Amino acid sequence: MRRKLNIVLVLILFIVLFIGCEKGEDLQIPSNEDISQVNLLNENKRDLNKINEYFIEVDLNPSDMTYKGKQRVSYINKTGISLEEIYFHLYPNAFSNLEDAPILFNIGEKIDKRTYSPGYINIEKVRVDDKEVEWNIEGNKETILGLQLDKALKTNEIAEIYLEYTVKIPSTKDRFGYHNNGINLGNWYPILAVYDEKGWNLDSYYKIGDPFYSEVSNYKVSITIPKEYIVAASGKIISETEREGKVTYTLEGNLIRDFAWAASKNFFLKERYVDGIKLKVYSINDNEDLIDEALAMGENALRVFNRIFGKYPYEEYTIVITHFPSGMEYPTLVFISNDYFYKPLLNTLEKIIVHETAHQWWYGLVGNDQIKEAWLDESLATYSEVIYTNEIHGRQAGEDYLKENIKLGYEYMVEYLGGDEVVNKPLSDFKGWDDYSLLVYIRGAMFIDRIKDEFGEESLYEILKTYYNSYKYQIATSKDFIKVCEDITKVSLEPLVEEYLYGNK
Numbered sequence: 001m002r003r004k005l006n007i008v009l010v011l012i013l014f015i016v017l018f019i020g021c022e023k024g025e026d027l028q029i030p031s032n033e034d035i036s037q038v039n040l041l042n043e044n045k046r047d048l049n050k051i052n053e054y055f056i057e058v059d060l061n062p063s064d065m066t067y068k069g070k071q072r073v074s075y076i077n078k079t080g081i082s083l084e085e086i087y088f089h090l091y092p093n094a095f096s097n098l099e100d101a102p103i104l105f106n107i108g109e110k111i112d113k114r115t116y117s118p119g120y121i122n123i124e125k126v127r128v129d130d131k132e133v134e135w136n137i138e139g140n141k142e143t144i145l146g147l148q149l150d151k152a153l154k155t156n157e158i159a160e161i162y163l164e165y166t167v168k169i170p171s172t173k174d175r176f177g178y179h180n181n182g183i184n185l186g187n188w189y190p191i192l193a194v195y196d197e198k199g200w201n202l203d204s205y206y207k208i209g210d211p212f213y214s215e216v217s218n219y220k221v222s223i224t225i226p227k228e229y230i231v232a233a234s235g236k237i238i239s240e241t242e243r244e245g246k247v248t249y250t251l252e253g254n255l256i257r258d259f260a261w262a263a264s265k266n267f268f269l270k271e272r273y274v275d276g277i278k279l280k281v282y283s284i285n286d287n288e289d290l291i292d293e294a295l296a297m298g299e300n301a302l303r304v305f306n307r308i309f310g311k312y313p314y315e316e317y318t319i320v321i322t323h324f325p326s327g328m329e330y331p332t333l334v335f336i337s338n339d340y341f342y343k344p345l346l347n348t349l350e351k352i353i354v355h356e357t358a359h360q361w362w363y364g365l366v367g368n369d370q371i372k373e374a375w376l377d378e379s380l381a382t383y384s385e386v387i388y389t390n391e392i393h394g395r396q397a398g399e400d401y402l403k404e405n406i407k408l409g410y411e412y413m414v415e416y417l418g419g420d421e422v423v424n425k426p427l428s429d430f431k432g433w434d435d436y437s438l439l440v441y442i443r444g445a446m447f448i449d450r451i452k453d454e455f456g457e458e459s460l461y462e463i464l465k466t467y468y469n470s471y472k473y474q475i476a477t478s479k480d481f482i483k484v485c486e487d488i489t490k491v492s493l494e495p496l497v498e499e500y501l502y503g504n505k
Contacts, residue, residue: 119170379444421503
């Protein structure tokens, strides 16, 4: 009985800690030459002139937790074929029904449906190249918007897509929701689906994992909100204007694969520069000592990962301490749970900040399909915690961290899962949070550690740096990562891949 109880406690710990997102017609689209940071991609193989652009105006009304959006997207057909339709994800609709809402860690099961205020998005206008087109809402939970083009969009041609919509924010402390004095806006706007060798990726908003898959784009976002609110967002603020009791923040985020933000009347802000990067911490908790601790953790993580993985290329990085179950990564911004913002839980707070910061490299900069190959970014982010601990707290601390947080978890995993050790599989093949967490985070991190044991730390660091530099701003696959490993080590990894990723010993 004691053994089983320990397994349950470890499972809970892993799941909670590791999972750890004016008139629209007058919108002006700047030329590529006007967009800053484009030179960031010059050293990379991707053609920077072929990048989608989002221009979004949003006006948020906290009194009823709704916002109106006007959005123009310049979509470039990079598929290699002519397209007759274009698809967007409508993630807010996933929260329209409490029973089906993808609220993290099954917390939705504990919410009283009588007090739950659902979330949704109503599409009110759709135009392509200034013409009305046929469109429809489809998919599980109505989370897909399909546009039928009047004429086929040929390779390298651009479609100017204009959308208007109204969104209701759900009452939940999740990626997308509000709770007490905080509003989290992750996965809040229509985002383009990815077209790859499999065709259009129109997956549902699964209840487990981070079920998102997107390409880097350029963003210019205008947020209007009552002036007593403070906004923390992806990218950087380029202007701020006040009028009639409201403030409008204009933000720019370029070469990022998503855009997230948060708002609160009670945010406290501290910032400092780290390796030329403006590091900011917004917190709904006013404890200055803890805000300083969070800043130090973020600083240490940036310094370590800059040196070992490769330079973080953006001007700012923002940590938001908010109402949230654990931690969640978005490009240049992360949500961190206020529940861990207490001195007795500083070790847990550090683990989450480090993990989500590592995701800036593994997911944010080097993208992957988090639905089909969730292990790829999560395993690297988890093992990055070990690298961080080695570098900041010393080798012995790193060994202890590896043993207590990964190897011990692996031992429990073997007993708990009863032989199911397939790591590289889509979200739809996992039973729930338990096996997802143990396989994707723990078993995957064991694979990375085995590479280090077999070929040495120096080779592992060379692998990570090469992987980052080769696939920055792109979409990488498991095969891409394995190829980098084999190119560096000059050894076939097939036996290790079969053992650790597919459970074939």
